Amino acid sequence: MIEIKPVRDVAVILLYNKYGEFLLGRRKEGKFAAGYYELPGGKREDGESLLQTVKRETLEEISYTLKRPQLIYECHVDYSIGQIPLHVFAEELEAENLSEAVKARSSDYNRPKFPANEAAELVWVTGHKALSLKLLPIMRAMLDLTPFRRLLPNIGPVDLSVDKDVHI
Secondary structure: OOOOOOOOOEEEEEEEOOOOOEEEEEOOOOOOOOOOEEOOEEEOOOOOOHHHHHHHHHHHHHOEOOOOOEEEEEEEEEEOOEEEEEEEEEEEOOHHHEOHHHHHOOOOOOOOOOOOOOOOEEEEEOHHHHOOOOEOHHHHHHOOOHHHHHHOOOOOOOOHHHHOOOOO
């Protein structure tokens, strides 16, 4: 049985590279929305600012230290567990911010092989490739918005109808 916890603000990171790709994680089995791809991030803890949350969650989930994440989008997402306030930050990947452990396992520092500390897997994808994955519906909808299109070239048309029967 999946444990449902009280709803809290969620802060996520759109970490993108010089190739126009960004990092997605697939949710583990046994978790809420298992198998869906989403941006790395998580819930705000008591006393944290949203900036502190996204920095902490990014470090915990992918062992990457954010330097200058910028808030690019905010919304409320309706799920079966309630309405979740979502805050999306963005930052371009910088090789000098990679840990030595991540550098050691990566041949291309612009597509580093981050450890999937909390996800089933992590993947670097273009916007176009992301649209072929099992995305959380909000993720697909966000790719069609101006703040995301500015940062991720060549997303192409986004078909929101593919999610019309998805209820999470």
